[in-house]
Amino acid sequence: MGVTTYTQEFTTPIAPSRMFKALIVDSHNLIPKIAPQGIKSIEFVEGDGGAGSIKVTNFAEGGHLKSVKHKIDALDTENLVCKYTLIEGDVIFDKIESVVYEVQFLPSGDGGCVCKMTSEYHTKVDVELKEEDIKQGKEKAMGLYKVVEEYLLANPDVYA
Numbered sequence: 001m002g003v004t005t006y007t008q009e010f011t012t013p014i015a016p017s018r019m020f021k022a023l024i025v026d027s028h029n030l031i032p033k034i035a036p037q038g039i040k041s042i043e044f045v046e047g048d049g050g051a052g053s054i055k056v057t058n059f060a061e062g063g064h065l066k067s068v069k070h071k072i073d074a075l076d077t078e079n080l081v082c083k084y085t086l087i088e089g090d091v092i093f094d095k096i097e098s099v100v101y102e103v104q105f106l107p108s109g110d111g112g113c114v115c116k117m118t119s120e121y122h123t124k125v126d127v128e129l130k131e132e133d134i135k136q137g138k139e140k141a142m143g144l145y146k147v148v149e150e151y152l153l154a155n156p157d158v159y160a
Contacts, residue, residue: 004121004129008138009114010145014152016105016113020080021159022148024103028055034151035144036060051075054087066090073100080105095129097122115145 012019022030028042028049040058047053053072059065068089075082086099100120105113119138121129152158 002123002125002127002129004123006119006121006131006134006138007117008142009116010142011108011112011114012145012149013110013112014149015111016080016107018152018159019113019115019148020077020082020105022152023145024075024082025049025077026159030148030151031144035147038063038140038144045069047072049075095123095127097124117141 028044032039032041038060040060042055042057044053044055049055049072051072051074054069055072056067056069058067069087070084071087073083073085081102081104083100083102086101099122102118104116106116108114119134121134123129
């Protein structure tokens with residue numbers, strides 16, 4: 001088994017605590033509401049959202065994914081860090097054992113934040129993962145972050 005790590009970051013004018021609450025803590029309520037064309041529902045099948053919880057994301061009809069399952073490994077609400085693992089789903093599991101994500105929201109000098117994301121792809125034996133293999137997933141994630149950013153800009157009192 002090999003590990004391929006990718007990092008990316010983006011900046012947003014939204015305060016770190018608001019982005020963290022919207023994208024991590026309350027994503028199961030917010031995301032299906034503001035992005036129903038992509039995500040039908042997010043449900044906890046174990047736990048209440050803290051470390052050890054397992055949640056299932058069900059995608060809207062017509063997409064090439066039906067669902068994915070994540071386990072929350074660590075949730076640090078003080079330092080605005082979440083670590084979680086993709087443990088099941090109809091993504092590229094012919095090549096991958098699991099994907100470990102870490103997301104951190106850091107203050108930027110202008111009142112907004114920098115979102116740093118690290119993805120560790122744990123591949124099956126003798127599999128080499130290429131950038132193209134994960135590009136679409138990264139683009140969808142960034143699109144979702146932008147939808148949340150736009151929603152929070154339009155609703156300044158939400159998650160304040």
